[in-house]
Amino acid sequence: MNEQTDRRLAGWMRIVVAVLALLSQIILIALLIDLLKNQAVYVYFAIEVLALLTVIILISQNPNSSFTITWLVIIMILPVFGFILFFLWGRGPVKGRFGRRVREMMERGFQFLEQGADTQAKLQADFPYRRKFSRYLSYHGFPVYHQTTSRYYPLGEAQFEAMLEDIEKAERFIFLEYFIFNEGRLWNRFEEVLVRKAKEGVEVRILFDDFGSIITAPDSLVDRMAKNRISVQRFNPIHKITARLYINYRNHQKIAVIDGNIAYTGGANMADEYANIYPKHGHWKDTAIRLEGDAVWSLTVTFLEMWDADNPNISDYDVYRPTKTVSGDGYYQPFTDGPLNNPDNPGEDIYRMIISNAQKYVYITTPYLVVDNKMVSVLQSAAESGVDVRIVTPKVYDKWYVHYVTQSNYGALLKAGVKIYEYTPGFMHAKMIISDDDHGVIGSFNLDYRSFHFHFENGVWLAGAPVLKDMKQDILASMAHGEEIQYELWEQRPWYVKILQTILRLFSVLL
Structure with a gap:
């Protein structure tokens, strides 16, 4: 203690x-x-x-x-x-020495991402109505892969158990990148395995955001890992010279790569609450995907870009290429987003494209619904055109002021026919969007301005992958465990709540 x-x-x-x-x-x-x-x-x-x-x-x-x-x-x-x-x-895209370094490393990383023409042609043949999504992401430098398989995890604890099993089998390297690292029972299990693998000669790197982990990951953790031949690095460290980089331009990505052949991504950070080890906000609902095959390379490159952004040494990317080939079961296109892309934002754009092109349904899970007028309009238009639009948000929240803004956005969407459910068992932290049974996104993106414009994020666009069925069934199950919000009851909020929500909405893009 x-x-x-x-x-x-x-x-x-x-x-x-x-x-x-x-x-x-x-x-x-x-x-x-x-x-x-x-x-x-x-x-x-x-x-x-x-x-x-x-x-x-x-x-x-x-x-x-x-x-x-x-x-x-x-x-x-x-x-x-x-x-x-x-x-x-409040100023535009991140600039200065740090911004130049990140941009330089990202441009270097893109040089190692090559799009196979055969894969695009096969996607066109198998899913002709989805090719434009892939072409959009390819235009921004992110290849689509077919020789990849995936598994879906409906809870953080299931993801971490699978990760530990894969890490036990690691022979070359292990990369872990999270917004929050918190010492606790979960980390103790990982640390024991990672220290042992490092002693066996496996390269281990850990990258966490300094702002997200400022309280939970002390210098003693970094020192202890260094003594065990594990490299640990803080992204965008907070120094004594105050700068606008403290709150904005944080690394919100969640990536784990094992030997370049297996990768995990999703919404969970490396902390006990994400594995439901203790009920910080009731039952913590998070999701993740495990990739095996060619698509892992894009996540490896993403990790190395962020690692080299705050490191004077340049990584040798070719050392970390995949060594195994698998038969594909769908199409996978990992991508990233961040403040360097502004005003172009692949994360926000792909969400809008999925919503506006939906024919039957679009289901979304998000811990925060802090959206601008453009996103509200896209959601409204989809619902008004007969598309079944449903959004799952938390009933139990982690930030009261963000939750107030989230609830204040319900009205305009409910009036247009959007169905909104609040997950009653606890905190809905999963970040997913799926549409029409054949494509969707899972990753670190929240449905808010900060995630789309201020943070470095990552996700995977999937088309025709079997896990889409698992994702859909899991979202439907979350709705069954949630409370559907009715417009009439929403309108009956106390007057002082309405006033507070109106005031908070003025500052919603900063929350």
Whole structure:
């Protein structure tokens, strides 16, 4: 217990240092303004010029109206500090040395991803109405694969048990990449196996986001792993110099690669609650997919891109290529998204394409429903045209303010005919979309602005894969364990809840 307390205390101390650094910068600016109070006319003129420049930057860099309106409201309410917040966390795609490094590593990684013409032709023959989805992702540099098989896991604990079995058989390397790493009973099991495999000569790398794991993954974890010949790296570390990179531009990807032949991805992080070891928010509902075959290469490349982004050494990609071939049972197209893509966003675009092209149904699971007007319009249009549109969100939430915004978005969708279910046993954390029995996406994408624009994410588009049937049945089962939201009851929310939700929605793109 003392060790856990010390670990969390160290994490909170890092947060406190970062907050104090930010506050000191704001105070210095406030003092500067106070010194200039005798020059009120000039200060007022400067603020007006800043306002004009900010509006120009917002309009030119951010075509999304929801994002633009949010920042304009903040700047209107807080004329001075609003500018500070905007220039810290509101500007366009990630820039600076870190941004250049990430872009350089991603461009290098794309050079190792080659699309086989035969695979595209076979997809065209087998699923002619789905080829445009694959061609869109291929245009952004992500190949589609056929020589791949998959397994679906309806719960995090099932995924982790299978991962441990595969890791036990590893002979070459093991890559683990998660937003959150938390020491606990789950990690203890993984650590024991990973340390043993490292001693056997297997290369082990662990990558986690520094913001997501600031409290849960202390320096002692990194040091302990290093002593056992396991490489651990923090993505986009939080330093004492406050920057806009603290909250935005985080690595939300979830990837595990074993020997280049097997990979896992989905919604779960490496922590006890994701395996239902303890009920942090009731029953934790998460899902994952296991890939075996050629498609694993894309996930290996994604891991190496993110690893090299914060490492002075460049990985030798060819060392980690797949060594086994399997017979394909469908089409698999792993892809990524992130702030470097703005204003193009493959994750958001593929979701919209699936929804707008649905003929019979589209089912979605998401922990957060914080969507902009464009996504609301696509969902409404699909439902109004007779498509069976259903969304499953959590009944038990992890962030009350995000849940309030999620529920505030129900009304417009319910009126259009979208069916919404809240998963009552606990927290719905699964991130999936499927349509018409033959294609869908599973990965790390939440249905919110932050996931589509601010975070580095990953997913897999599937067509004709047998696991799509498993995904559909699992979503239907979640609906059966959920409560369908009725528009009339939604309208009867207390007046103060409606007011709070309206206020929070103004800042929804920042949540």
